[in-house]
Every structure is written in C-alpha cells, then in structure tokens.
Amino acid sequence: MRTVTWISAHDAPEWFPPPEQALEDPPGLLAAGGDLSPERLLAAYRRGIFPWYSPGQPVLWWSPDPRAVLFPEEFRCTRSLAKTLRNGGFSTSVDRDFEAVIDGCAAPRTASPGTWITPDMRAAYLKLHRLGYAHSIEAWRDGALAGGLYGVRLGSVFFGESMFSAVRDGSKVALAHLVALCLRNSIAVIDCQLYSRHLGSLGARTIARSQFQRLLREQPALPPAPLV
Secondary structure, three states, X not given: OOXXXXXXXXXXXXXOOOHHHOOEOOEOEEEEEOOOOHHHHHHHHHOOOXXXXXXXXXXXEEOOOOEEEEOHHHOOOOHHXXXXXXXXXXXXXXXXXXXXXXXXXXXXXXXXXXXXXXXXXXXXXXXXXXXXXXXXXXXXXXOEEEEEEEEEEEOOEEEXXXXXXXXXXXXXXXXXXXXXXXXXXXXXXEEEEOOOHHHHHXXXXXXXXXXXXXXXXXXXXXXXXXXX
C-alpha cells in the first residue's frame, strides 16, 4: 500500500520520491513537508512535481497522472475570443505587475471563497519572480488590471500556476498572449497540472505522466530567461 512520503527539513532541497510513487487517492499526492525555498521549488518543477495545499496543512507535493497540458500550437482561439482580442479594448504585458496578478489569483471567488495561495506561497513565488524564473502575464482594459496568470518557465516548458479574471475574458486574453509568447520563445508546452472543461475548451488535453516526465528530461538546465 502506498503512503505519502514525508520530507524533513534535513533532506536536500533536490530530494523527492519518484513521481511514480504518487497516490491514486487522492490522485497524485506524492509527499508532504519540506519548504518552499527556490531550490526546492525548482527541483520539484524539473521533476514534474508542484506544491498545492490549504492553510493549516503542511506543504503538499503533487504529481498527477494523467497530466493536463496545452501545446501552444493546439490553442483553440474561438471566434468570440478572436473578436475580443481584436475589438475588446484589451492590452497585454509581461511582468509589469507580478504582485498584483498573484493577489488577483489569490482573491476569493464566488465558487471558491478560500485560497490555496497562502502567504508563504505568495512570498515563495515573489522570490522566484525576483530570481527571473516566475513570470506574470497581464491583461489590461481602461488602465485597470482586467485579468492575468502567472507561472514558472524552465527551458521550453511554462508551468502555469493560476489565472484570474476581473472582467469577462480577462484570463483568456492573458492566456492567448502567453501562447503567442510561447510560440515566439520556442516554449513547447504549457503545464496546466489538472484538467478542467474550461481548459479543455481552449485546447488543453491530458497526457500520461510518463510522457510528461520524458518531456521534462529533454530540457537542458538553462538559466532563467525572460519572456519577450
């Protein structure tokens, strides 16, 4: 019977159990404990592992099977979204206000009043942003932040973490801009972590964890790079 592996404060930042040891229930739960240091977070991403936990819990580490991904060339830009991009009055930016984007993602929502973006998570990704690994995509309208998303880039993989909309289609506009940036920067895949019908409507699909792991193993250990 599989059990969750505990990561202690004394374990090396790069140590994680093999993703294949993740539980089937809850699906993908691999380990608990450790910390959110940049070294541990980057080591986790390179292995296809990400943190996700609620306030009051230890850090929980996940590696689901199957994995939701969006290949940029498969992005589905609907007719209505294309019209919004042309005539909706939006503009976009990269890393203009990372802090505002993560706060927008953390804000309570009607269907989900809580948040998994704890103060510790917020601080950890702000640190990754300052180190050049975490990036935000902003959508603006009438000078106000209309939506956005943030995630981590390692080589030709963008690990999406969260998105939000302050106005209708704000997050979709940000995602469309991210897709364009991925095509321009030779980013082969956007990691969406878990599948949803909303993501599926935009072209995301699932692949086996083993396939996702192969994609990651093909990535060279590159220094942080901007999205331009």
